[in-house]
Amino acid sequence: MPTVNLTVNGKAVSANVEARTLLVNLLREQLGLTGTHVGCDTSQCGACVVHVDGKSVKACTLLAVQANGSKVTTIEGLASGDKLHPMQEAFREHHGLQCGFCTPGMVMSAVCLAQNHPNLTEKDVREGLEGNLCRCTGYHNIVQAVLAGAQAMRR
Amino acid sequence: MYEFAYHRPSSLADAAKLILEAGDNGKLMAGGQTLIPTMKQRLASPGTVVDLGALKDLAGIKVEGNAVAIGATTTHAAVAASKDVQAKIKALAELAEGIGDRQVRHLGTIGGSIANNDPAADYPAAVLGLGATITTNQRKIAADEFFKGLFETALKPGEIITAVGFPVPEKAAYMKFRNPASRYAIVGVFVAKTAGGVRVAVTGAGQGGVFRVPDMEKALAGNFSAKAIEGVKVAATSLNADIHASAEYRAHLIGVMARRAVTAAG
The missing domain is CATH 3.30.390.50 (CO dehydrogenase flavoprotein, C-terminal domain)
Incomplete structure (x- = not known):
């Protein structure tokens, strides 16, 4: 079985995987990082979004072996101890979630979006979250949360 | 997803050899944004996957005279963000920005898109509409000769796209x-x-x-x-x-x- 070496949330990890093992399965099943969700299994919903080398990607649409040698950040890697990341805090503050299933993917997409756009507009956020589906909130509060979170990240 | 043999060659020559050896049962993979979902749904079940991800020379954008050359494994996000593409062929940067979603654009590639030739894909319209030239490890192919039908191209066994050259339009x-x-x-x-x-x-x-x-x-x-x-x-x-x-x-x-x-x- 192929061995993959990754840096996950700042820690070096090594794991034996099948070639067909998806990154999301390695994270959830072998590394116990169950914050990254699988919502659809058809690469559409974005609940599994993580950062690979600083870019938001769908962990269900990337083989673990493809990510060999990469730096991976999951939702568990955002907070510093008990202090939430500004984007997480903004989701809480602005009621950007209801059931919370899509939230890890939303937050990871939003953080990457904010890092790449110094002055996010509402239009940027709505377009930028095109690959993240929420079945509860109707998106409005999510958009408000991302705008506030992006602003807080700049401070 | 069914099991398969995975290769991540470090040279184009090795990639060509591996995919030729795999025959009809082999698939080249660049970003995997179409291939992996297709394999997950068991609509495709290649016995061998040859991942082009380690061939860093295949990614990149160069302005060459009155043309823009885009390496085969350049991502949609990179094309959309390229100052050169924005300056020379704004329509192409905008097209790339409109493919899939941000996460797909971070991994999906131009070479993968045109080699797959999905009838609803965006890039084939730009390649044919601009009269681009597709460069492979074997030859150059004019856009008019490249797209052969649904999911079909002029690519032969063992042939790998290396770049797409777009003439700068008025x-x-x-x-x-x-x-x-x-x-x-x-x-x-x-x-x-x-x-x-x-x-x-x-x-x-x-x-x-x-x-x-x-x-x-x-x-x-x-x-x-x-x-x-x-x-x-x-x-x-x-x-x-x-x-x-x-x-x-x-x-x-x-x-x-x-x-x-x-x-x-x-």
Whole structure:
């Protein structure tokens, strides 16, 4: 079985995987990082979004072996101890979630979006979250949360 | 997903050898944004996957005289963000920005898109509409010779796309009518005025994939304006019909998108 070496949330990890093992399965099943969700299994919903080398990607649409040698950040890697990341805090503050299933993917997409756009507009956020589906909130509060979170990240 | 043998070669020659050895049972993978979902649904079950991800030389964008060369494994996000592409062929940067979603654009590649030749993909419209040249590890192929039908191209066994060269047009624009749910093109039209003449390429609509519309090209050659193609009808007979749009509706949309593209090209 192929061995993959990754840096996950700042820690070096090594794991034996099948070639067909998806990154999301390695994270959830072998590394116990169950914050990254699988919502659809058809690469559409974005609940599994993580950062690979600083870019938001769908962990269900990337083989673990493809990510060999990469730096991976999951939702568990955002907070510093008990202090939430500004984007997480903004989701809480602005009621950007209801059931919370899509939230890890939303937050990871939003953080990457904010890092790449110094002055996010509402239009940027709505377009930028095109690959993240929420079945509860109707998106409005999510958009408000991302705008506030992006602003807080700049401070 | 079924099991498969995985290779991540470090040279183009090794990649060509491995995919040739795998024969019909092998698949090249660049970003994997189409191949992996297809394998997950067991619509594809290659015995061998040759991952081009380690071939860093295949990614990158270069301006070469009056053309822009885009490496095969350059991601859609990189094309969309490229100052060179934005300056030389804005329509192409905008098209790349409109593919899939941000996460797909971070991994999906131009070479993967055109090698797959999905009838609803965006890039084939730009490649055919701009009269691009596809460079492989074996030869150069003109866009007009490259797209052969649904999911079919002129690529031979062991042949790997290395770059796509786009001539810089005088004017160009791409307009697509998206499926409101999937966001794929129901109809997409790329219009370009180039040194070699006007070209109009349509994706999303043809039963055989991307195609040109010679009647519109002739009308626009004399008068590059939306008005010039108002009377040009595209026959519905060879167009797709599905639950999203009838062939007649697609024929109508081709006219609408073409006129909008001409207007946007200015």
